[in-house]
Amino acid sequence: MTLTLPQDDLDLARTESGPWQTVVWNDPVNLMSYVVHVFREYFGYSAARAHQLMLAVHHDGHAVVAEGPREQMELHVQAMHDYGLWATVREAGA
Template sequence: MTLPLEDVRLNEQQSADAPWQTVVWNDPVNLMSYVVHVFRTYFGFSPERAHRLMLAVHHEGHAVVAEGAREQMELHVQAMHDYGLWATVRKGPQ
């Protein structure tokens, strides 16, 4: 079955608008308290949220710390690198 051209364009637009994610990865270098500090300082997270995300990074190997436009997520990744954390951008679920 072939989709009409209009349907294909709508699907492409939905895909382009899907949120992107900033993912922080576990590393063997940074202290857990430092990761909490970075999350609170840069993102303005509450102590509880920063601690919860840090534990996800520590126990699960990574955590999604932000979602939004790709350009903004790339800025977040650069900031995490500037703080010495490992981070990447990935396309979020649609």
């Protein structure tokens, strides 16, 4: 016997897989010191970790700043937008 899921259940399963990542992207607007400030204030990263992530954003064009359930990553992305940073959610390993 083969079990098949309705299309809606397949779509739901696909969106809930993961883990998911919050990715912050480089932009021409925000100062590097401000990005460090945001990472420290919002995520609670140490000065060294926040600086390391900021350099990844600056030199590599983006950095993964958090990983976990999709809902939480979407909240992080919204918070980054509220701070004026460009961020997106992606599935880890994608």
